[in-house]
Amino acid sequence: MxxxxxxxxPEMVMGGLNNSIIKRALEKGLIRIEAVNIRxxxxxxxxxxDDYPFGGGAGMLMQAQPVYDCYKAILKNIENVTDSPExxxxxxxxxxxxxxxxxxxxxxxxxxxxxxxxLILLCGHYEGIDQxxxxxxxxxxxxxxxxxxxxxxxxxxxxxxxxxxxxxGVLNNDDSAVDESFADGLLEYPQYTRxxxxxxxxxxxxxLSGHHKxxxxxxxxxxxxxxxxxxxxxxxxxxxxxxxxx
Ligand code: ADE
Numbered sequence: 368m369x370x371x372x373x374x375x376x377p378e379m380v381m382g383g384l385n386n387s388i389i390k391r392a393l394e395k396g397l398i399r400i401e402a403v404n405i406r407x408x409x410x411x412x413x414x415x416x417d418d419y420p421f422g423g424g425a426g427m428l429m430q431a432q433p434v435y436d437c438y439k440a441i442l443k444n445i446e447n448v449t450d451s452p453e454x455x456x457x458x459x460x461x462x463x464x465x466x467x468x469x470x471x472x473x474x475x476x477x478x479x480x481x482x483x484x485x486l487i488l489l490c491g492h493y494e495g496i497d498q499x500x501x502x503x504x505x506x507x508x509x510x511x512x513x514x515x516x517x518x519x520x521x522x523x524x525x526x527x528x529x530x531x532x533x534x535x536g537v538l539n540n541d542d543s544a545v546d547e548s549f550a551d552g553l554l555e556y557p558q559y560t561r562x563x564x565x566x567x568x569x570x571x572x573x574x575l576s577g578h579h580k581x582x583x584x585x586x587x588x589x590x591x592x593x594x595x596x597x598x599x600x601x602x603x604x605x606x607x608x609x610x611x612x613x
Pocket of ligand 1: 465466467509510511512513514515516517518519522
């Protein structure tokens with residue numbers, strides 16, 4: 368899977384992502400991440416990419432031209448993508464625009480996006496981006512939560528990390544993406560490792576029993592209880608989904 372990140376701070380994005388599990392996935396060639404500097408595409412002689420908003424108001428806006436030329440350069444490098452979406456190229460990759468106004472990013476959304484071959488993530492800065500280029504690129508606005516960051520780089524890193532670990536082979540044990548929090552609408556059960564007793568506290572007996580069925584039952588009960596206590600909203604939805612099951 369290929370991620371193209373349109374940003375004014377490519378080093379920040381690559382520095383944040385080229386570690387640990389994602390680094391290993393990059394080295395194995397399971398994913399590719401390209402951070403493309405929007406500033407490289409400005410036609411301004413002072414390398415400017417922003418200007419004042421028409422009609423007045425606080426701050427500066429990113430201009431349409433460098434953003435669009437950067438986008439077109441990315442498309443040109445992707446195999447089989449002939450042109451931009453407005454020219455009728457149905458195969459243009461989805462463009463996610465990092466914005467606090469967007470749909471809230473969820474595990475479900477990540478699972479869906481992990482099916483894509485190519486994804487473009489657009490990071491805004493200053494007070495935003497000229498609306499015309501957002502319309503032209505047919506962006507999908509995505510937010511990582513109801514708070515405002517100084518730019519889209521951290522959200523892009525959050526999304527790439529979340530999506531990349533769902534790509535087959537990225538996690539060592541394929542099960543680890545199945546069993547985890549949110550995967551089936553529940554939070555995870557508590558986990559324990561050696562020693563069996565630490566500071567007078569013992570590991571739950573059932574986990575030492577070797578009885579797989581009992582362990583699975585215990586874990587499911589714990590996951591349900593954990594969800595009820597920590598995330599009553601998820602718990603309600605879980606109960607409704609259970610009711611619908613035959
Ligand atoms: N840019 C600024 N704040 C953001 C947020 N919460 N999510 C996505 N992009 C953003």
